[in-house]
Amino acid sequence: MRRLAATTVLAALLVVAGCGSSSDDSSGNGSGGVDRVKVGLIPIVDVAPLHLGNAKGFFKEQNIEVEVVNISGGSIAVTGVVSGQFDFAFGNVVSLITARSQNIPVKAITVGNSSTGKPGADFGGVVVPPDSPITDAAGLAGKNIAINNLNNITDTTTRASVRKAGGDPSTIRWTELPFPDMPAAVLGKRVDAAMVVEPFFTIAQNQGARVVAYNFAEAIPDMTVAAYFCTEQTIDRRSDLTERFKAAMDRSLRYAREHPDEARQVLQTYTKIDPAVAEKITLPAWPAEINRASVQTLADLMLTDGLLKEKIDVAELLP
Structure with a gap:
């Protein structure tokens, strides 16, 4: 029943996607002002780079003001982005593959995080x-x-x-x-x-x-777990904003990768984690790019498990 309900809700959003509230201004803010964007995030360690980059002013440098909205998972991220509740979101790639298989026009714009690839030392x-x-x-x-x-x-x-x-x-x-x-x-x-x-x-x-x-x-070795994404409509109609968000996000990912201690510290700003626990946790990998082969392997696993009706090429989903 839950699977049927989720599929029905996502399919219904196709109608919403055609009349979303995103601006038609392809330059982003046009006037040179600040773009205020809502981003759907799960409050887990995976999204530490965005919180860290926001604190460091990387988004401000791109004339973007970020409002974080906490969510529980990828399917809710997809629903929120397609309905216009969020401009961008963080979602696991399986949820994004599911959406694309149902002709829901979401597209990854940059990597979110990856497994460390080390059993016994993963996040x-x-x-x-x-x-x-x-x-x-x-x-x-x-x-x-x-x-x-x-x-x-x-x-x-x-x-x-x-x-x-x-x-x-x-x-x-x-x-x-x-x-x-x-x-x-x-x-x-x-x-x-x-x-x-x-x-x-x-x-x-x-x-x-x-x-x-x-x-x-x-x-899967070196598996991409999640990506930051938006709708194709946002990419087409707000291309400058999308490029600036990606630039800020990529810089945030690089900074978190190079400053793991600060990534641990920023956890205390959006989770109720004890500082002593933050020192012990295993951080995910924050690579520079999506591992495209790993995403295709995940799609193949979904076909094996019956989550997809037919084999799909994930190229349309990825940047």
């Missing part, structure tokens, strides 16, 4: 209670696993990990929970496991949870 994974009988990814088959949104990169890569370990991912039951609620849900045994990312990944482990799978790192 997310599947955790279980300390006394759980589950010891590896195969043991997740048939269990109830918490994810932030259905049909996105968290469940797609968890299925891949279970499949590689010899388990049957089709038997998994999924429960949607916001990332901040996952540590308590696991420790309280309201779910058997949770696929969680930083800073809540470290918080869960500090509270006794055990890691049984590093699904991002195990699914």
Whole structure:
């Protein structure tokens, strides 16, 4: 039912996309003033570069004033961008692939973040209670696993990990929970496991949870997890604004990559993380470009899992 509902909502947004409220001014602000933009972000470590770059004035230098709107996942990001609630958003690439497969005109403009590619040293994974009988990814088959949104990169890569370990991912039951609620849900045994990312990944482990799978790192080497995106309409009608946002975002990503300590510190401005925890978390990779091959592999996994009806080329989605 949730999958059907999500598909129906996204399909309905095609109508909205044709009459969005974005300005027809292809130069962005035209008058030389400041463009005020709303950006949909999940309050997790992945988006630290945008918060850091905003604090450093990188967006101001591009005559952009950013208003951050917190969201829970990629499908909500897509809905918000297409409906005009957000000008730009951060979303996992599986949600973006799903949207494109339904002819919803979203397009990535720059990379968001990537897996470190290192099982045992990545910024997310599947955790279980300390006394759980589950010891590896195969043991997740048939269990109830918490994810932030259905049909996105968290469940797609968890299925891949279970499949590689010899388990049957089709038997998994999924429960949607916001990332901040996952540590308590696991420790309280309201779910058997949770696929969680930083800073809540470290918080869960500090509270006794055990890691049984590093699904991002195990699914695809050097996998692009997410991207910053907007609608094709925004790119066409507000091309200058889109280029300036990308320039500020790319500089922010580079700065976070080169100043990891500051990336940790900025977490305290948009999450309720203890400074001691911030020092321990594993940061994601913030590369200069999207790993296009990894995005295509994710699309192929989605076809295997039945999230896509036919094989698609992701080139139209990517910048």
